[in-house]
Amino acid sequence: MENKELLGEIEELKLKKDALILAHYYVDGDLQEVADFVGDSYALAKKAVASEKKRIVFCGVKFMGESAKLLNPHKRVFLVDKHALCPMADMITGRDIEEYRREYKDLCVVTYINSTAETKAHSDVCVTSSNALRIVKKIQADNILLCPDKNLGTYIKSQLKDDLKDKNVLIHDGYCHVHEDFTYEAIQEAKAKHPKAPVLVHPEINPACYDLADYIGSTSGILKEARERPEEEFIICTERGILHQLQKDSPHKKFYFTDLKQVCYNMKMLNLEKLRDCLRDDLNEVFLDEDVMEKASRPLKKMLEMAE
Structure with a gap:
């Protein structure tokens, strides 16, 4: 199926099912594009509460769907992939x-x-x-x-x-294995290659790297910092999925990553086909014990x- 046809099907199903699609910054860019709202964990939690939609479809890992259900017990909450976990x-x-x-x-x-x-x-x-x-x-x-x-x-x-x-x-x-795996040496190497680029890091990072950071903050904080600072290039020390939003916010700026993988494979398990199937077939609904x-x-x- 061509991407255009798949996107059309998703949009039609979203309207039919009265669904709000939420996506975390770490999922693939095509899912971020089709979502009604993209954010970090805090922003998504607030958005789930504020929505009047009958169902919430989460492009994220299991705990995010559980949190949405806890805050919205009377709404139906679905995960795009029930096997996408957070170690x-x-x-x-x-x-x-x-x-x-x-x-x-x-x-x-x-x-x-x-x-x-x-x-x-x-x-x-x-x-x-x-x-x-x-x-x-x-x-x-x-x-x-x-x-x-x-x-x-x-x-x-x-x-x-x-x-x-x-x-x-x-x-x-x-x-978090993605952030724990950052090393002082890897960030130093990135700084040597891009000496004018401020280093923006997530607080889940290995504390040994704090001294190299020009900014430490949440995913949304990193995005805000990159968007508002005058510099034209940045070294980003968090999961690579953030690049999609960084480039949307500041298409004229350059963003570099270390040579480490910096990928959450659970987040990358999600795709448009799974989102379509979730909407169409009511897959992966979140149920929790009442107590x-x-x-x-x-x-x-x-x-x-x-x-x-």
């Missing part, structure tokens, strides 16, 4: 969190949105890379657990060291409240 999300469980709670009293569990619904159900508040600093700064508990991403946790702790000086901050040992739904929705709603 980091599986690096912590509810059982792990309860072990922390037994050891530390007055504990606030701050869980990255890149986590399973089951993990969220044991958490106090969720965060994204966009809002984590604002939220953690407001927490009053004596003990704070930042999970599952050790690199985001390390970044939060480093940025809020004065605010957290009287707190006991615990950091779980999970990570998990009730408990896991609380930290997500708390996130939206505290991030304002």
